[in-house]
Amino acid sequence: MYLTGKQTTLLGQIMQTLAEPHEETEIREIMGDLVMQLLGAQFYASFVWQPGSQSFAQPIQINMDPMNLRAYESYYQFHDPITPLMQRYQVAVRATDVLPIEELKKTEFFNDFLNKDGLYWGVNLYAWHQGQNLGDMRIWRDKRRDNFTPDEMRLLDMLQPAFVTALARAQRSSQPEALTLNILSQRLTTREQDTARLVMLGMTDKEIARALHISTTTVRTHLENAFRKVGVSNRAALVHKLRP
Template identity: 45%
Template sequence: MYLSAAKARLLSEVMVTLAEPHEEAQIRQRIGEQLLGLLEADHYASYVWNDEAGIFMDRVALNMCPRNLSAYEAYYQYHDPITSLLQQRRGPTLVGQVMPQSELVRTEFFNDFLYRDGLYWGVNLYAWDGDRNIGDMRIWRGRRRDNFDAESVGILELIRPAFTAALKRARKASALRAAPDRLTNVPAGSREASACLPAPGWSVPAEESAPTSRLLSGREAEVARLAAIGWPDKAIARRLGIGFTTVRTHLGHAFRKLGVQNRVQLASCLAGAPAGPRRAPPDRRATS
C-alpha cells in the first residue's frame, strides 16, 4: 500500500499516540481527532461494549450532536441494523460490506439518526481482548465525499493491533490504580489479602505463613505495579533509581508473597482477578 508523505506522517503520529500512556477514553478521543485528518473523514464516534448490560457506553464523539447521540444510546442502538454485523467482523469494515447503501438509506436508523448529523459513508473498527469488545472506532464521511476505499481499510488494519494494545494497557493500569490497597497496608489474614494468597490446601512454608502487617513493602509494591503493566526490569531500575538485580530481588519477593509464578498472574492478582492455576511453593524445610 502506497501512502503519500503527508498521510505517512499522519499515520506515524497516530502510532506515537498509541505508544504513549493515556487513559482509555483519551486514547479513543485523540485517535479520533487524528483519524479525521488521516482518513479525510467528517465525523467520529467511539463506544465500549458492556457485555453484562448488552449496550454500548462510554461515548467519545467528534462533530456529532450530543442530543442525537443520546437518542442513539436510548433508542437507536436497539434498532441498529448495521453495528452488530460490523462488530462481528472485528477488523476494519466498510458499512457497505454488511448492508448495501441503497438498503441502508431506507431504514429508520439512517433517516432518523445518521442523516441528522450528515453521516453517509462509514467504516468501523472494533478492538477485542479475547471475547471482549473493549472499544471501537466509527468513522463517517458526508454525502458529498466519496466512500472510503481499500486504502482507508488498509490504514485501519495497520492501526488495529496498536489500538487494541493501547486500550488493554490503559485498562490494566486503571485496574491497578483502582485497587491500591491490594498492594500495601493489607492486613494479613484479611479478606482483601486472601484474594492474592495461595488457595486453601496449598503447602505454604512456615516462614511465609507467619503473621505480617503488610503483604508487600513499599518498594516491592512500586516494582510490582510497574512490572504488572509491562515495564521491563531495566526500565523499572532506571525509573526507581535502583539496581537491576535489586529489581529482580523485589520482584521475586512480590511473587513469593502473592503466590504467583509470572507477570501475567501478577497483573491479574493486583487487578483483583484470579491469577489462575499456580503450583504450591516448594517446601524449603529440611527433610530427614
C-alpha cells in the same frame, strides 16, 4: 498502497500516541482527530461495549450532535441494523459491507439518526482483546464524498494491533488490583502493591506515576520500600518474588 507525505506523518503520530501512556478515554479522543485526518473523514464516534447490559456506552464524538449520541445510547443502538453485524469483524469493516446503502437508507436508523448529522459512508474498527471488545472507532463521511476504499481500510487494519495494545494497557493500568500477587505481598502497603503490579506489566516509573496519579519520586519511594520488605534490590527480582 501509496501514502502521501501527510499520511506518512500522521501514521507516525498515531503510532507514537499509541505507544505513550494515556488513559482509555484519552486514547479514543486523540485517535479520533488523527484518524479523521488520515482518512479524510468528517465525523467520528467511539464507544465501549458493556457485556453486562449488552450495550454500547461511554461515547466520544467529533462533529456530531451530543444529543443525537444520547439518543443512540438510549434508543437507536437497539434499533441499529448495521453495528451488531460490523462488531463481529476483527478487521476494518464498512457499513456497506454488511448492508447496501440503498437498503440502509430505507431504515429508521438512517433517516432519524445517521442523517441528522449527515453521516452517509461509514467504516468501523473494533479493538478485540482476549474475547473482549475494549472500544471502537466509527468514522464517517457525508454523501458528497466517496465511500472508504480498500486501501483506506488496510490503513486502519495497520493501526489495529497498536490500538488494541494501547487500550488493553490503559485498562490494566486503571485496575492494578486485577493482577494477582503471592503471599509475600502482604508485607506491602496497598499503594506498594499497586506499584508492584504495574511493575509486573513492564511499566516505567513515569507510566506508573501517571496511572496512579502520583509523582515519580513517590513511585520510587514505594519501590524502594517494596524492595526492602521483600528482600530484593531491583525490579526484575521484585517481579520474580511476587509472582504467584
